Amino acid sequence: MKNQPTYEDLEQQVTTLEQEIIRIKAGFARNMRQKKTGEADLRRTEKEYRKILEFLPDAVVISSIEDGRFIMVNSVFCSLSGFKEEEVIGKTPWDLDLLVNRQELEELFKRLVENKGEVFGFEMQFRSKDGGIQDVLYAARPIRYQGVIRLFSVGTIVTPLKEAQRALRKSEENYRRILEKMEEGYYEVDLAGRMIFANEAECRIHDLPREELIGVSNRNYMTSETAQKIYQIYNRIYRTGHPEKIFNYEIVTPKGVVKNLETSASLLLDDSGKPKGFWGITRDVTERIKAERALRESEEKYRNILNSLEESYYEVDLAGNFIFFNEAMCKSYGRTHDELQGMNYKEYALAEDIEKIFQAFNEVYRTHKPSTILDFRIVRIDGEVRTIEGSVALLRNARGEPIGFHGICRDRTEQKKAESALAESEEKYRLLVENANDGIYILEEGKIQYANPMMTRLTGIPVRELIGIALIDLVLSSDREDFLQREIKVLTGEQRPAPHSFRLINTRKDTLWVEVNTVDIQWEGRPATLNFLRDITLQKKMEAHFQQVQKMEAVGTLAGGIAHDFNNLLMGIQGNASLVLLDLAPGHPHFDKLKGIEEQVKTGTELTRRLLGSARGGKYEVKPTDINQLTGKVLEMFGRTRKEIFIHPYFQEEVLAVEVDRSQMEQVLLNLFINAGQAMPGGGDLYVETKNVYLDEAYVGPYGLAPGKYVRISVTDTGVGMDAETQQRAFDPFFTTKEMGRGTGLGLASAYGIIKNHNGIINIYSEKGQGTTFNLYLPVSAKEVQEETPTKEQTLRGEENILFVDDEEAIVTIGGQLLERLGYRVLKCRSGQEALEIYHKEKENIDLIILDMIMPGMAGGETFNRLKEENPGVRVILSSGYSLNGQAKEILDRGCKGFLQKPFSLTDLSRKVRQVLDEKK
Numbered sequence: 001m002k003n004q005p006t007y008e009d010l011e012q013q014v015t016t017l018e019q020e021i022i023r024i025k026a027g028f029a030r031n032m033r034q035k036k037t038g039e040a041d042l043r044r045t046e047k048e049y050r051k052i053l054e055f056l057p058d059a060v061v062i063s064s065i066e067d068g069r070f071i072m073v074n075s076v077f078c079s080l081s082g083f084k085e086e087e088v089i090g091k092t093p094w095d096l097d098l099l100v101n102r103q104e105l106e107e108l109f110k111r112l113v114e115n116k117g118e119v120f121g122f123e124m125q126f127r128s129k130d131g132g133i134q135d136v137l138y139a140a141r142p143i144r145y146q147g148v149i150r151l152f153s154v155g156t157i158v159t160p161l162k163e164a165q166r167a168l169r170k171s172e173e174n175y176r177r178i179l180e181k182m183e184e185g186y187y188e189v190d191l192a193g194r195m196i197f198a199n200e201a202e203c204r205i206h207d208l209p210r211e212e213l214i215g216v217s218n219r220n221y222m223t224s225e226t227a228q229k230i231y232q233i234y235n236r237i238y239r240t241g242h243p244e245k246i247f248n249y250e251i252v253t254p255k256g257v258v259k260n261l262e263t264s265a266s267l268l269l270d271d272s273g274k275p276k277g278f279w280g281i282t283r284d285v286t287e288r289i290k291a292e293r294a295l296r297e298s299e300e301k302y303r304n305i306l307n308s309l310e311e312s313y314y315e316v317d318l319a320g321n322f323i324f325f326n327e328a329m330c331k332s333y334g335r336t337h338d339e340l341q342g343m344n345y346k347e348y349a350l351a352e353d354i355e356k357i358f359q360a361f362n363e364v365y366r367t368h369k370p371s372t373i374l375d376f377r378i379v380r381i382d383g384e385v386r387t388i389e390g391s392v393a394l395l396r397n398a399r400g401e402p403i404g405f406h407g408i409c410r411d412r413t414e415q416k417k418a419e420s421a422l423a424e425s426e427e428k429y430r431l432l433v434e435n436a437n438d439g440i441y442i443l444e445e446g447k448i449q450y451a452n453p454m455m456t457r458l459t460g461i462p463v464r465e466l467i468g469i470a471l472i473d474l475v476l477s478s479d480r481e482d483f484l485q486r487e488i489k490v491l492t493g494e495q496r497p498a499p500h501s502f503r504l505i506n507t508r509k510d511t512l513w514v515e516v517n518t519v520d521i522q523w524e525g526r527p528a529t530l531n532f533l534r535d536i537t538l539q540k541k542m543e544a545h546f547q548q549v550q551k552m553e554a555v556g557t558l559a560g561g562i563a564h565d566f567n568n569l570l571m572g573i574q575g576n577a578s579l580v581l582l583d584l585a586p587g588h589p590h591f592d593k594l595k596g597i598e599e600q601v602k603t604g605t606e607l608t609r610r611l612l613g614s615a616r617g618g619k620y621e622v623k624p625t626d627i628n629q630l631t632g633k634v635l636e637m638f639g640r641t642r643k644e645i646f647i648h649p650y651f652q653e654e655v656l657a658v659e660v661d662r663s664q665m666e667q668v669l670l671n672l673f674i675n676a677g678q679a680m681p682g683g684g685d686l687y688v689e690t691k692n693v694y695l696d697e698a699y700v701g702p703y704g705l706a707p708g709k710y711v712r713i714s715v716t717d718t719g720v721g722m723d724a725e726t727q728q729r730a731f732d733p734f735f736t737t738k739e740m741g742r743g744t745g746l747g748l749a750s751a752y753g754i755i756k757n758h759n760g761i762i763n764i765y766s767e768k769g770q771g772t773t774f775n776l777y778l779p780v781s782a783k784e785v786q787e788e789t790p791t792k793e794q795t796l797r798g799e800e801n802i803l804f805v806d807d808e809e810a811i812v813t814i815g816g817q818l819l820e821r822l823g824y825r826v827l828k829c830r831s832g833q834e835a836l837e838i839y840h841k842e843k844e845n846i847d848l849i850i851l852d853m854i855m856p857g858m859a860g861g862e863t864f865n866r867l868k869e870e871n872p873g874v875r876v877i878l879s880s881g882y883s884l885n886g887q888a889k890e891i892l893d894r895g896c897k898g899f900l901q902k903p904f905s906l907t908d909l910s911r912k913v914r915q916v917l918d919e920k921k
Contacts, residue, residue: 059136059155062145068092071150080136080157082129100125100133123158135162185282188268193218193227193234196277205261205284207253221251234278237267248285260286312409315395320345320361323404332388332411334380350377350385361405364392368402375412387416439514439533444523446470446487458514458535460507476503476511490518490529501536513540541702573597578906579817624657624783625665627711628690634666635688638673644683645676651690656780658711660758668751672715672774675748679719679772687716695761695777703761709780710760716773722766730764795907796914797823800847804828805835805863806879807855811902815850815909822910832858836866843871848917850900853880853888861891868895875916879904 059077063070070088078085081098093099101124126136140153179186185202189195194217203210206221219227226249233244243266251259265280303326306313312329316322321344330337333348345357353376360374370393377387390409397403433440439455441448448455451466459466459474475483479502486500501515517532577597584591628651639647676686690713697707722730730748755762759779766772802824806812809830816826827842829835832855839846849867853860860878867874878891879900892899897916900909 056154057156061151061153061155062143063151063153065142065149065151068094068151071145077155080126080128080134080155096129098127100127126155135159185263185284186279187282188277188279189218190277191238191275193230202282205259205282206251207255207257221253222249223252226250233265237265237278238275241267243267258286259284260289312390313406314390314409315404315406316345317404318365318402320357320405329409332386332409333378334382334384339381348378350379353377360392364394364405365402368394370394370407374407375416385413386411387413436532437534439535441466441471441531441533442521442523442528443471443487443531444526444528446472449523449528455533458504458506458512458533474504474506476505479503487518487529490520513537538698538702573903576814579814579821622659622661623786624781625660625662626655626785627658627660627665627713627778628652628655630660630662630665631669631688631690631713634669635673638670638677642677645680646683646685648685648687649689650687652692655690656692656709656711657783657785658758658778659781659783660778661754664754665758668754668776669713669715671748671751675774676715676717676719676772679717679721684718686718687714689714689716692780693777700761705759705761705779710777711780713776713778714773715776716771718771721768721770721772722764723768727764727766794911795822796910798914798917799823799825800917801825801827801842801845802913803835803838803842803846803849805830805832805849805855806852807831808852811852818906818909819850819913822906822913824913831855832860832863832866835863836870839867839870839874843874847875848913849874849876850879850913851876853878853891864891864894864896875919877912877916 054074056074056076059080060074061070061077062072069090069092073085073088075085078088081088081096083096088096094102123135123137126134128134135158136155137158138153138155140151142149143152144150145152179199182199182201185205186197186199187195187202188197194215195213196215198206198210198213200210203213206213208216218230222230229249233247236242237244243264245264246262247264248260248262251261253259261282262285263280263282265278267275268277268279270276303324306326307328309326309328312332313326314322314329315324321342322340323342325340327337330340333340335343335348346354349357357374357376360371364371370391372391374390374392375387376390377385379385388409389412391407392405393407394402395404395406433452436452436454439458440450440452441455442450448466448469448471451463453463455461455466456463461469472480472484483502488494499515499517501513504512504514506512513536515534515536517534519530519532521528521530577594580590580594584594632649632651635647635649639645673686680686690711693710693712695705695707695710700707752762755776755778761775761777763775764772765775802819804812804815804819804826805828806815807830812828812830816828819826827838827846829838832851835849835851836858839849851860851863851867855863858866860880864876864878867876876896877898877900878888878896879902880888881902888899897919898912900912904912
């Protein structure tokens with residue numbers, strides 16, 4: 001609003017423009033006399049006028065003083081009106097319907113003529129071409145233009161200013177209306193304390209009309225002492241600028257009535273921010289003070305009566321703090337009045353009873369029903385523990401709102417001691433039973449007559465609902481006959497009670513292995529059994545897991561050796577095929593046959609990979625991996641081959657990274673998908689889910705793993721499902737439910753070995769005819785995921801010197817020939833000792849050593865150590881029919897440069913050799 005021009009601003013603009021026009025005209029006249037250039041100079045002068053007017057931020061108009069026709073307008077006027085200049089020139093404001101009030105402008109024209117050349121300011125409403133209406137402030141004066149008296153006007157929009165003024169007036173009216181309707185008094189006084197404004201309520205409080213109250217000093221209606229008190233408060237507010245929220249004082253009205261007032265006071269500032277007085281809110285609290293005085297008198301009488309009682313009476317607030325009590329309460333609690341006042345029940349109640357007291361108060365507050373008996377214990381100031389019996393009811397204010405609690409208390413210490421002694425022995429035994437780690441129950445005629453809380457935790461059934469249940473209904477159906485026979489023999493004395501185990505089904509449908517110890521007893525004069533039930537599910541799981549691990553490790557030793565020898569055999573076949581293929585063109589009749597041999601070698605290699613995976617779980621290349629990406633890739637490949645299966649992927653966003661051998665994990669997932677597909681020969685639904693989970697000690701304990709964050713991959717089919725026996729053998733090597741020739745039985749065994757070697761867990765959940773779910777759990781990694789970079793399938797050559805070491809004659813021969821065909825110079829030997837002797841003599845000429853890991857005498861690991869002693873910078877590639885695990889991994893960690901898995905192709909050999917040779921030392 002501060003940027004809006006005033007009439008004086010516009011007058012100054014008109015005067016300045018007029019002076020500028022006179023200057024230009026004078027210059028024009030001189031030019032005319034000197035140059036006599038006529039109309040050309042006139043046009044230049046017009047341009048000068050136009051240039052000046054276009055620089056102005058306001059609308060400028062030169063018009064006829066007789067009829068108002070437009071002679072010249074600037075661009076600001078055109079923007080304001082919405083008309084182009086050519087639409088305006090020669091027209092009157094009435095022709096263009098620019099005026100909201102035509103008569104008002106006609107009268108202004110008359111006044112302009114009468115004003116005799118002085119600047120005249122006026123305000124009018126202006127209508128633009130699009131119908132919008134603006135408030136415009138104009139300043140105008142007659143000038144001589146082109147030899148004729150014209151009207152020169154400058155205008156600016158003041159609509160925002162007008163709207164603000166209207167809003168301010170409305171706000172002031174609302175403010176005034178609110179003040180007049182307030183029940184509290186509102187006042188304003190000057191710095192001397194004289195009333196300068198008061199609302200109706202303030203006038204009623206002082207029993208004076210407004211005209212008599214305004215201008216009156218506060219000293220006129222209060223005592224000198226009160227006036228001095230008010231002066232000190234006003235002085236403090238003036239000095240600090242801080243308001244006084246509430247203070248009380250008395251006034252005497254003209255009728256002689258004494259009133260008690262409660263008021264506030266704040267500094268009143270003028271428009272420049274300087275103090276000009278004080279303002280505040282006033283309440284008449286005369287009746288309230290009278291009521292408070294009467295209440296105090298009543299309370300005094302009430303207190304005298306209560307103090308004469310022998311029983312303790314108390315009142316506490318909603319938080320449990322003492323606000324009132326009689327003398328008997330002090331005696332009972334062994335504390336003085338001052339010590340007990342404001343004390344919370346948590347400070348004097350025995351720690352074990354604090355929650356009990358809270359619950360009692362909370363129940364009364366919640367239901368609004370009093371509690372007639374509440375027993376709790378307190379600790380007196382001398383340390384003695386006393387037992388108190390009390391009642392609790394809600395304490396309400398005058399409006400009926402709860403403000404606390406009150407009641408009567410009695411000391412029942414001696415009575416409670418006698419009762420406690422009687423129940424103490426029973427309590428000891430009850431606590432032992434109720435808190436036992438074993439489920440304890442009494443069985444009479446096959447039905448439960450008593451059960452402790454542990455039975456609820458085992459069965460999932462509340463204790464009160466267990467009573468009367470036939471325990472055999474909770475036993476797994478296949479175990480019921482044996483359980484029933486044992487129970488009968490114990491009751492008839494045919495068999496002495498002895499521990500035995502069976503399976504129990506709880507309400508969550510979990511199957512628990514339990515072990516029971518049984519004792520003969522009499523229950524209410526009838527024969528019964530007292531039973532102690534222990535959950536041994538974890539123990540059974542650990543036993544089963546241990547047996548599976550032992551079985552897998554036993555098979556692993558055999559399978560690992562077979563795989564190693566088989567890989568060496570395949571190495572000979574692969575090497576010979578590669579050598580022959582080097583000499584044959586693709587069109588040769590035997591070329592495709594040799595390629596077929598290579599494919600068969602790959603198939604054999606895959607079989608050994610499965611053997612090693614199921615037996616030893618060897619990992620080849622472990623990388624931090626996005627399991628969503630890897631699972632999606634395998635799932636997409638599987639989906640292309642089984643169109644009749646509907647795939648439902650549910651992958652958690654931002655799944656955590658896991659460190660895995662990607663090719664092995666692809667093999668695991670593909671095995672599970674294929675297994676699911678074979679379980680749904682006519683089609684079905686395959687659900688694949690990934691999720692971040694946390695596994696606690698109870699879950700991972702049987703597997704010997706650490707609790708923490710894992711990624712779960714769930715594969716669920718809607719197929720035929722598995723029975724319990726099939727589930728128990730599903731991970732056994734060479735076990736299969738397929739007919740002869742339809743599978744090796746290594747798929748799930750390999751998956752088990754791979755997941756175990758990745759420090760993970762694989763579980764099966766299945767029911768016959770209800771489908772199967774495999775859950776894989778892999779520990780998460782803090783490392784960042786590494787993207788795979790495709791390698792080019794090409795044969796790389798070289799000219800360096802290579803020492804090839806292997807105890808198999810055929811592999812030494814073929815390996816040497818492959819390297820020679822790649823351009824290398826090859827030294828060959830068949831033992832670690834021979835390799836050391838050759839390297840000692842020729843180490844300056846040997847660039848690389850390819851070393852077999854398993855050799856008689858000096859094995860690969862020891863040979864490598866001796867080579868490192870000879871030359872710490874020696875370059876060695878380790879070769880083995882075993883996977884990259886255990887000993888091989890340790891050798892690599894000690895500085896071995898690479899690993900070649902037998903059987904390797906010519907391309908694999910060439911790429912690995914070049915990778916190590918080209919590595920910077």
